[in-house]
Amino acid sequence: EKGGYPHFMLKEIYEQPNTIFDCIRGRVVNNATEIKLSGVIDHSDRFINARRIIIVACGTSWHAALIGQRLLQDIARIPTSVEYASEFRYSNPVLTSDDIVIAISQSGETADTLAAIKLARENGAFVYGVCNVVGSSIARETDTGTYIHVGPEIGVASTKAFTGQVTVLAMLALAVAQLRGTISQEKLSEFSRSIEQLPSLIKETLKLNDAIEKLSSTYTYVRNFLYLGRGYNYPSALEGALKLKEISYIHAEGYPAAEMKHGPIALIDREMPTVVIAPSDELHEKIISNIQQVKARGGSVIAIVTRGDTTIPEIADHTLEIPPVPEALSPIIVSIPLQLLAYHIAVMKGCNVDMPRNLAKSVTVE
Numbered sequence: 001e002k003g004g005y006p007h008f009m010l011k012e013i014y015e016q017p018n019t020i021f022d023c024i025r026g027r028v029v030n031n032a033t034e035i036k037l038s039g040v041i042d043h044s045d046r047f048i049n050a051r052r053i054i055i056v057a058c059g060t061s062w063h064a065a066l067i068g069q070r071l072l073q074d075i076a077r078i079p080t081s082v083e084y085a086s087e088f089r090y091s092n093p094v095l096t097s098d099d100i101v102i103a104i105s106q107s108g109e110t111a112d113t114l115a116a117i118k119l120a121r122e123n124g125a126f127v128y129g130v131c132n133v134v135g136s137s138i139a140r141e142t143d144t145g146t147y148i149h150v151g152p153e154i155g156v157a158s159t160k161a162f163t164g165q166v167t168v169l170a171m172l173a174l175a176v177a178q179l180r181g182t183i184s185q186e187k188l189s190e191f192s193r194s195i196e197q198l199p200s201l202i203k204e205t206l207k208l209n210d211a212i213e214k215l216s217s218t219y220t221y222v223r224n225f226l227y228l229g230r231g232y233n234y235p236s237a238l239e240g241a242l243k244l245k246e247i248s249y250i251h252a253e254g255y256p257a258a259e260m261k262h263g264p265i266a267l268i269d270r271e272m273p274t275v276v277i278a279p280s281d282e283l284h285e286k287i288i289s290n291i292q293q294v295k296a297r298g299g300s301v302i303a304i305v306t307r308g309d310t311t312i313p314e315i316a317d318h319t320l321e322i323p324p325v326p327e328a329l330s331p332i333i334v335s336i337p338l339q340l341l342a343y344h345i346a347v348m349k350g351c352n353v354d355m356p357r358n359l360a361k362s363v364t365v366e
């Protein structure tokens with residue numbers, strides 16, 4: 001049932017070209033000139049009149065929510081905030097019928113997320129679900145939504161669900177932008193074509209596996225890891241750190257790269273490696289200087305860069321190249337080497353990657 005892979009997690013990482021293909025099927029339509037999500041079409045008035053969006057989720061789904069926040073703000077121009085479902089439900093939130101609450105949950109059974117949406121509906125908000133498991137409690141309790149359609153996720157550490165969630169959130173932002181007229185047809189088509197290319201870009205990125213397996217042996221006995229990223233890839237840093245913690249039991253922290261100098265830099269020494277997510281984008285120069293700061297303190301750097309970057313490979317200890325991709329979609333591609341890095345380090349440590357200690361696949365208790 002693992003399809004020849006040693007673990008479900010690796011199988012699910014490798015499935016991603018196909019799962020993302022299934023996720024976008026029938027949704028990027030008309031030669032990539034249009035995004036069609038029935039949940040948006042059927043409730044277009046809600047999206048046209050929305051005053052703000054609040055996204056609620058837990059864990060990895062909460063990281064996807066942070067990326068969704070940027071997408072909805074950038075593309076659909078709707079003020080969007082993100083809350084941990086466990087905090088939101090006890091926060092006495094101010095909600096009106098012009099609010100949209102988006103709940104993201106792979107399992108659709110997470111107790112805190114379920115309680116958060118019940119509260120949101122009681123207070124008159126419109127609730128949109130982004131779930132994987134069809135017919136799950138959250139899927140049933142929401143007004144409408146979009147399934148990510150990535151197939152059953154067995155590995156406890158979420159991989160293909162995360163990339164599916166981000167892909168759905170990108171399509172959602174575009175569908176809403178289309179409705180509200182906040183995007184030009186040209187930009188919409190350009191974006192949609194990039195979404196259509198995701199399966200092949202993921203396939204290409206999976207070729208990093210051997211290089212990552214090799215470099216992982218260097219880091220098996222490390223006790224702490226730092227992950228840095230900016231903009232759309234700040235949540236990627238959080239997610240990369242969570243993956244490593246969950247399955248390898250190595251302490252890891254994700255930070256926005258520029259925050260490093262406000263504290264975490266004190267931790268850096270020879271024993272503490274840093275993963276820097278540094279694709280070529282607007283803030284590339286700044287992230288190069290972060291890498292130099294880590295190197296100057298004796299820390300080693302694993303950098304994720306865009307193919308063709310000539311500067312970072314000169315200073316980083318290990319460089320992992322990803323294909324060029326628009327910044328707003330880059331977390332989907334960046335997550336591939338981060339998943340593989342956590343996986344190989346954990347396997348080399350002898351950890352049970354599919355069933356890490358103390359964790360359950362769905363958290364149905366508070």
Ligand code: F6R
Pocket residue numbers: 058059060061062104105106107108109110113156157158159246361362363
């Ligand atoms: C991390 C992980 C958990 C879940 C979280 C929410 O790899 O799997 O952090 O993301 O428990 O679960 P869902 O998405 O099912 O609500």
